Amino acid sequence: MAKHYRKRPSEILNIDNDYLAYCFDEVALYLESEATDDKGNVNWNMIKWKDNKKESNRELVQFIQKYG
DSSP states (O other): OHHHHSSOHHHHTTOOOHHHHHHHHHHHHHHHHHHBOTTSOBOGGGOOOOOOSOSSSHHHHHHHHHHO
């Protein structure tokens, strides 16, 4: 990202606090690496947020069978 814009992400947003700028730059680098495939192409749709919602109640049933 910094290579493309020739600025750090925190500079683009004008973040003055050094530590906050460092943290923001690290997150931006991490997200960019998650969105980059093996060929070096960036696809922002590759980033999937983890959902805490369970698809089934299998864990609940197993818990009840074990402890209920």
